[in-house]
Amino acid sequence: MSSKRYDESFKKKIVQLHLEGRAITELGKEYKVSPTAIYSWIKLYADESAISFKELSAIQKENKRLKQEVEILKQAMTIMTSK
Known part of the structure; x- marks a missing residue:
């Protein structure tokens, strides 16, 4: 069985x-x-990537946390404006 070569x-x-x-x-x-x-x-x-895998993972976690925070703030704003 020969192995494939990829460029x-x-x-x-x-x-x-x-x-x-x-x-x-x-x-x-x-x-x-x-x-x-x-x-x-x-x-x-x-090594060639602009950021390391560890940094990418940290950025993705932070992004998820910030999205959750935005959703909470949107809900709070809706509650505050409906009163």
């Missing part, structure tokens, strides 16, 4: 899609690439 731009595209939130298993099925290969590409290109 660098393809690998970076897959890594970028993962950074944008796509699941590794989903990408693997869609592009017919093993999840193991995708994990290795992520490791390989992690």
Whole structure:
């Protein structure tokens, strides 16, 4: 069984899609690439990304928290204006 060779731009595209939130298993099925290969590409290109995976995770958590806070404030504003 021969292993497939993927060019660098393809690998970076897959890594970028993962950074944008796509699941590794989903990408693997869609592009017919093993999840193991995708994990290795992520490791390989992690240093090239503008922010680290740890930073991205922290930003995503903060974004989620802020969205929840906005919703709470919207509800409070609705309650305050209805009185």
